[in-house]
Amino acid sequence: MAYDPANIFARILRGEAPCIKVCETEQSLAFMDVMPQTDGHVLVMPKEPAASIYDVSHAALAACMQTVKTVAAAVQAALQPDGLLIAQLNGEAAGQTVGHLHVHLIPRWSGVALRPHASAPADPAQLEALAQRIREALR
Ligand code: 5GP
Numbered sequence: 001m002a003y004d005p006a007n008i009f010a011r012i013l014r015g016e017a018p019c020i021k022v023c024e025t026e027q028s029l030a031f032m033d034v035m036p037q038t039d040g041h042v043l044v045m046p047k048e049p050a051a052s053i054y055d056v057s058h059a060a061l062a063a064c065m066q067t068v069k070t071v072a073a074a075v076q077a078a079l080q081p082d083g084l085l086i087a088q089l090n091g092e093a094a095g096q097t098v099g100h101l102h103v104h105l106i107p108r109w110s111g112v113a114l115r116p117h118a119s120a121p122a123d124p125a126q127l128e129a130l131a132q133r134i135r136e137a138l139r
Pocket of ligand 1: 020032034
């Protein structure tokens with residue numbers, strides 16, 4: 001997948017499109033997925049413009065994964081899921097729909113099914129309330 005600077009996550013990083021931010025570092029951004037597969041579905045991306053695992057630098061990926069670990073602990077503390085699914089998709093055949101590398105953090109509760117991938121937009125107020133709980137756990 002070639003990198004398209006007009007992709008939605010590049011636009012979010014440039015401040016051209018909105019997002020509900022969870023936390024930001026010099027090299028990464030964590031934000032709520034607008035079509036969450038479960039409540040509390042967070043995305044973490046490096047700021048480096050890389051479409052996939054094949055393109056990203058080791059340094060940018062390492063920084064991104066540090067944020068993944070920090071946010072994972074905050075999601076666990078804030079939402080108390082039974083499990084946490086962490087996924088990263090490369091290429092359309094793997095299900096990737098946005099061509100800027102990102103990592104999914106998807107809380108799982110026993111007996112609660114995943115909603116379909118990238119399908120139904122959530123209520124922005126509900127996303128903001130979940131983000132606020134996760135942000136508080138980051139403090
Ligand atoms: P992928 O299929 O590329 O691994 O995942 C892309 C994710 O981005 C999906 O889970 C989808 O719901 C989410 N997504 C798509 N468009 C937007 C958007 O404009 N803002 C946010 N925050 N998430 C988005």
